[in-house]
Amino acid sequence: MSFATDCLVKSNWAVFWGCIIMIGTGMAMWFNDVVLFLFPAFPMSLFNAIKEAHAHEALLAFLTIIIWHMYNIHLRANRFPWTWLWVHGRMKKEEHLAEHPGETTLEKL
Numbered sequence: 001m002s003f004a005t006d007c008l009v010k011s012n013w014a015v016f017w018g019c020i021i022m023i024g025t026g027m028a029m030w031f032n033d034v035v036l037f038l039f040p041a042f043p044m045s046l047f048n049a050i051k052e053a054h055a056h057e058a059l060l061a062f063l064t065i066i067i068w069h070m071y072n073i074h075l076r077a078n079r080f081p082w083t084w085l086w087v088h089g090r091m092k093k094e095e096h097l098a099e100h101p102g103e104t105t106l107e108k109l
Contacts (some may be wrong), residue, residue: 018057023052 028035028050036042072084078098085091091099 018061021053022061025050025057029054051086 029047032047096103
């Protein structure tokens with residue numbers, strides 16, 4: 001397995017566990033009465049930890065999306081400083097084949 005594939009697999013796990021943390025802590029904060037009913041010995045100070053985990057995971061997800069977007073759209077070598085694609089929505093055939101190698105729709109043109 002190459003380094004890029006290994007990183008992609010690890011990032012998929014990060015997305016999975018991030019979703020679990022966000023959904024679990026979000027539901028616990030949203031339905032805190034149900035949590036206290038199901039777990040009567042649940043200390044209220046643990047809700048502060050749940051809020052912190054939720055906030056930190058949200059910040060991590062936000063920064064990850066911003067950094068990936070900044071690199072893939074603005075800072076990548078073949079797109080720096082920017083591309084006209086967002087203005088007119090058209091892409092050259094060579095650029096499309098390089099960016100989307102799995103698609104075969106343009107190979108017939």
